[in-house]
Amino acid sequence: MKNVIFLTIDALRKDVLGCYGNKDELTPFIDSLQDKCIKFTNAQSTGPYTQASFPGILTSSYYLEYGRQKKCSPKRTLISEVLKKSGITTAAFHSNPYLCDYFGWNRGWDIFYDSMQDEVSDTVPYIKGDGINHKVDQWLSSYIKNDNYRPFFLWTHYMDIHEPYIPAREYLDKVDPSIDLSEDEMLILFKGIILKRDISNQEIVKLLKKLYDAEVRETDDYVKEFFKILEKYGVLKDSVIIITADHGDEFGEHNSLSHDGKMYSELINSPLLIYSNNRTSVKVYDKLVSHIDISPTIIYLFGLEPLKEFKGHSLLPLENYPQKGIFGEAIGKTSSHEKETDKPIYFYQEDDLKIIYREDDQSWEMYDLNRDPQELNNLINTSAKSEDMKKKLIPQINRWQ
């Protein structure tokens, strides 16, 4: 039995990756992996920010399934709980405060590092990728010596791309050496522009995107280092590695910044790669899939029976994956913080057609992602398919009534 290693990268947009068509060479290492990958070109998150997307990723359930709760509901089943019960070692290393012990994401892990006991810098309040890698290295170095070595499930999450965008000089130089900003100035951009969702100055928005790109370039190096660690301990060849992002990030595409409660592609269209050492050429899978399917896939990879609590379907074997519509939900917040008064937002997608319902103003939107990938042309009042699509989303919206 192989190990399964799950690498998630916070706020990583799909369109910055070279293997998804970007020409700026921001991810040379991840791109170099693709020959050994199944590459999903149409994978969606279940929500546009961490609290809304991680229930989909690690519990194969939707954000509002158990009501609006800040903590991970005890009714959710974490993939770690299922695996641990089956005798698989489970280890998690991350630094996202929303996924920490306090919010209940520590269930089912033999090793759970959420960095909350460690000191972080004042400006960037999380452990950077090299720190996370160091923890993984320490753990693996002792784990592989263990007499009763068992296959393991390792989840690693990098925060580095998440705002505030304060890339190291070295990486900024790789993206645009002409940018001359101090750390303090980058922090001012964070507080004065990003937090205020101010997109009035296009030049500043472009500058922010470059800082973001530099963080992407930096993170690619952490992924490279991570693979080196796996190789050093000889576990790379015995592991399947799934790589994805929890959500994307916006740079004015729909009149805002960061990642609020919206369901457009810059926020929910995720990269998704499944790496296996014995693959020799890339397999591109372009049908619609969802993060909801990741935990069932991990179950499948460990040879366990599908779990009825999980809402998704294993992506593997590919030929058995059903063509289906996919769903997601969040709170339609318009700033970084979810307010009590903010109301839910839902989406449903089939092939290239995506319908969105915002409860706040009871508005509907529908987009043809093939013809209108930027989602600017709302078809809800003009398309013959609108009613049919509404009918498919409404039962999800009303599912508790």
Add this chain to the structure above:
Amino acid sequence: MNEEVKKRNPELIEKSKQVVREAFEKYDPDKCAITWTGGKDSTTNLWIIRQVCLEENIDLPQVITIDEGDAFPEITDFLVTISKKWHIDLKWLCNFNVLKCCQSHLGNDIQVKDLDERNQAELKRIEFEFESFPFEAESYAGNHLMKTVVLNKFIEESNTELLFMALRRDEQVARKEDEYFTHHEAGYLMPEHTRVSPILHFTERDIWENIKLHNIPYCPLYKLGYRSLGARTASNPGEVGIPAWEQDLENTPERAGRRQDKEKAMERLRKLGYM
């Protein structure tokens, strides 16, 4: 107590004593101070430092404790009793201005404008931008004013150069500076000083084994199941009714009962822009 512990324990203590001796070689004991919360770690730390002082005929440096305004009575009693027993002239530190502003009542709101100049400046320093906050020792603003500020003021006013702390390496998983001595540069409202943690290499298990082996006194709350003691309203037992030393120390988090975890999460989220 098994043989391995009996062999290992003197090595642990000797290492700590070496660090204490090194501290006294570098710093005049008059310029040193020892922090003591009444918890298991700082009591162990004090016990070791006191031993070195007795052996080397050095006057025990000033021992200080911080009253956060929300202490367990059991902890206060413990501090008083052991001070007498060990002949310690314990100095109690407190941010009285904050207590005054909330009439010493937990949960009462404190208006920032009512605080004195220093406290207001301190809140500005940590970029606390609200007009008021509820008085809780382990809230973001409360923690800073009731602990950090009090300690900094003491260091400044007493010209302390070295502070004995009781940090343990296993408590702080990825401590980058894995050193016994850490130097803190002067900054705005922050006096220059050095900190030393002689028990850095002790694990939670080592602490309990050492306490049992040498009959070191400990606060009775640990017997009720508390693993880590902070402010009263922010600490909960790990497993109720099971003494701390009988719990699964290696596989369950020591500080899980402390609300500080929540505060830390909130503080980081705030810095990410989420609050």
